[in-house]
Amino acid sequence: MSDSFNLExxxxxxxxxxxxxxxxxxxxxxxxxxxxxxxxxxxxSFLKPGIVKVFxxxxxxxxxxxxxxxxxxxxxxxxxxxxxIDIKEIKKDDLRSxxxxxxxxxxxENLDDQKRFIANQKIDVLNRLS
Amino acid sequence: MASLxxxxxxxxxxxxxxKITKAMxxxxxxxxxxxxxxxxxxxPYSDKMHNIIxxxxxxxxxKENAPKLLAGSGKDNVHLCVVMTxxxxxxxxxxxxxxxxxxxxxxxxxxxxxELKIVTVGSKGFxxxxxxxxxQIIENISFKESKNVNYFxxxxxxxxxxxxxxxxxxxxxxxxxxxxxxxxxxxxxxQQIIPLKSEKSDEKNDVVNYEFEPEExxxxxxxxxxxxxxxxxKAMLENSASEQGSRxxxxxxxxxxxxxxxxxxxIEYNRSRQAAITKELIEIISGAESL
Numbered sequence: 001m002s003d004s005f006n007l008e009x010x011x012x013x014x015x016x017x018x019x020x021x022x023x024x025x026x027x028x029x030x031x032x033x034x035x036x037x038x039x040x041x042x043x044x045s046f047l048k049p050g051i052v053k054v055f056x057x058x059x060x061x062x063x064x065x066x067x068x069x070x071x072x073x074x075x076x077x078x079x080x081x082x083x084x085i086d087i088k089e090i091k092k093d094d095l096r097s098x099x100x101x102x103x104x105x106x107x108x109e110n111l112d113d114q115k116r117f118i119a120n121q122k123i124d125v126l127n128r129l130s
Numbered sequence: 131m132a133s134l135x136x137x138x139x140x141x142x143x144x145x146x147x148x149k150i151t152k153a154m155x156x157x158x159x160x161x162x163x164x165x166x167x168x169x170x171x172x173x174p175y176s177d178k179m180h181n182i183i184x185x186x187x188x189x190x191x192x193k194e195n196a197p198k199l200l201a202g203s204g205k206d207n208v209h210l211c212v213v214m215t216x217x218x219x220x221x222x223x224x225x226x227x228x229x230x231x232x233x234x235x236x237x238x239x240x241x242x243x244x245e246l247k248i249v250t251v252g253s254k255g256f257x258x259x260x261x262x263x264x265x266q267i268i269e270n271i272s273f274k275e276s277k278n279v280n281y282f283x284x285x286x287x288x289x290x291x292x293x294x295x296x297x298x299x300x301x302x303x304x305x306x307x308x309x310x311x312x313x314x315x316x317x318x319x320x321q322q323i324i325p326l327k328s329e330k331s332d333e334k335n336d337v338v339n340y341e342f343e344p345e346e347x348x349x350x351x352x353x354x355x356x357x358x359x360x361x362x363x364k365a366m367l368e369n370s371a372s373e374q375g376s377r378x379x380x381x382x383x384x385x386x387x388x389x390x391x392x393x394x395x396x397i398e399y400n401r402s403r404q405a406a407i408t409k410e411l412i413e414i415i416s417g418a419e420s421l
Contacts, residue, residue, distance in 0.1 A: 008178075010175045010178060011175065011281075012172060012176075012284075012360065012363050013168060013171060013172060013280075013281065014168070014171035014172070014284040015171060015174050029343060030343070030344060031343055031344060034343075041341050042339065042340045042341060043306050043341040043342070043343065044186065044340045044342055044343075044349060045342070045343040045344075045349070046183060046349060046352055046353070058159070069179075069182065069352075069353060069356075071178070071181075071182050071185075071340075071363045073340070078178050078182075080175060080178055080179060080182075082281060082285075082356075111302075119308075122300070126373060
């Protein structure tokens, strides 16, 4: 496969996912969704809450991420995130507890714009999921 | 000499101690496997994070305006030491190794006339330090309730440190923990996390030119606090693996010592029993002879 590159997703507990035949990854970058194909320019960026889409051949994988940072260089993509869940395995209870967390965060009146934006974004994504 | 009854009691008591230490060893061995696994699994994250930050800091041209977490506050007056220990005892020299290392560092700082502040993570470290450094300890955190090491606990500690740094309460922050090498060896470590030390900066000269989205400093501002939590998390993972390893070898030793003691006591018990029998026999025989 000549159009594929490596993907590594790590969270603090473990290496979450490691693939070497990824054809495309779409990540929710902070300034808008970003699709990454082979031979993309080296880039460092960070993520907002959203869905990471991973395409391998005909398969498609969707993962919910809460935050994180991506690094792409020399055809290997690393995604570092503190919370990541496969959408297929996500449970209603998880969704609810994450939702509550975000709502709690919004109640804080001293929230700066960035945090407010992130919390709103989180609720948005969760609503779409449920 | 102790009577037969006393010896018997002592043997039973040592035997039951041995049973306890043996069980603790087994438990520690089982926990160790898990802790070691998660320590090894956690390494990629902190390594990657470290690499990205290294790359970022190389790409920053304007060193003067670099974020304070990276460059420091420009002063070196107040030192914050985060001493990370366990919440439970009976693990050999585990906790005292860390506090020993920390104490020598404290002395260096106090001798050079700088101010010292201490945060202890884990109740055992607090117990060992509170007598000598009561004034300096500003916070004591313990995660007795959480069963396993998790990232959110580490994040709490990280956020607290950053908040204190933001208020200007200290200039340099160092963490102390045990690095897990193998079951017998754990190396106490000190690691400076604020300002960030990039010790390997000369090794790699092939600077990759990255595209940044958004700007470098915005990424750094976001990433550096996370890095601190990550480093603390790594320290916690290493610590928990070390704790179990240390406990396992300590309990192994204790079990062996108890075994030796039981053996010695049994010999002593048998001897004195024999002596008592012999004594009785002599009495009977000499009684019969005198008739």
